[in-house]
Amino acid sequence: MSMKLTTAIQLRQANREFKATPVAPDQLAALSQAASYAPVARGRYNEFLLTVVTDRQVIDELEAADTGHPFYGAPVVMVLSTTLTNQAGYLSAGMIAQNIELKASELGLASCTILGALKGGIESSVAARTALGLPTDYVPVVAIAIGHPAHELKPRHFVTDRLRTVTLTPEQA
Numbered sequence: 001m002s003m004k005l006t007t008a009i010q011l012r013q014a015n016r017e018f019k020a021t022p023v024a025p026d027q028l029a030a031l032s033q034a035a036s037y038a039p040v041a042r043g044r045y046n047e048f049l050l051t052v053v054t055d056r057q058v059i060d061e062l063e064a065a066d067t068g069h070p071f072y073g074a075p076v077v078m079v080l081s082t083t084l085t086n087q088a089g090y091l092s093a094g095m096i097a098q099n100i101e102l103k104a105s106e107l108g109l110a111s112c113t114i115l116g117a118l119k120g121g122i123e124s125s126v127a128a129r130t131a132l133g134l135p136t137d138y139v140p141v142v143a144i145a146i147g148h149p150a151h152e153l154k155p156r157h158f159v160t161d162r163l164r165t166v167t168l169t170p171e172q173a
């Protein structure tokens with residue numbers, strides 16, 4: 001039976017320690033499918049490219065374009081690239097990434113959104129772009145490290161709302 005959405009939301013967290021255990025092909029397929037259900041500005045899906053990297057050598061090449069190990073040893077790195085390098089493109093990429101991360105939670109996998117490594121090197125590295133097989137007009141805008149968590153993840157319950165929220169009721173408007 002599938003997990004409640006609320007549980008998946010509470011389970012999702014920036015995970016920075018992964019087991020080396022590979023992610024099963026059917027789970028990878030489910031993550032890609034979840035990505036394709038995301039909303040994209042004006043339905044311009046053909047302007048996005050999701051590259052699913054499970055080859056350790058390629059992940060190492062991506063990390064070589066950055067300093068350190070920005071993917072935290074995850075066995076899977078998904079890189080989302082787009083030709084739509086404007087607000088609509090970046091927002092759409094975020095929607096796609098969130099779908100992937102929530103699906104990962106449902107599957108008992110862990111994830112971490114990664115921007116640092118892209119801005120820090122991969123985006124402008126010819127070697128990294130070649131390793132990804134990126135068409136020249138595509139810019140990698142967000143990556144997601146995915147794998148089995150090194151430590152069991154528990155749903156989180158925030159005592160206070162982390163995000164400042166203002167609700168305008170009819171009386172206040």
Ligand SMILES: Cc1cc2nc3c(=O)[nH]c(=O)nc-3n(C[C@H](O)[C@H](O)[C@H](O)COP(=O)(O)O)c2cc1C
Pocket residue numbers: 012013014015016112113114115116117
């Ligand atoms: C756009 C974006 C970029 C991020 N880039 C990185 C990153 O490069 N490295 C990293 O370790 N975490 C990165 N994160 C994870 C955030 O640090 C994390 O989501 C935030 O601290 C909240 O924690 P939580 O995800 O556990 O709720 C990124 C998150 C977002 C949304």
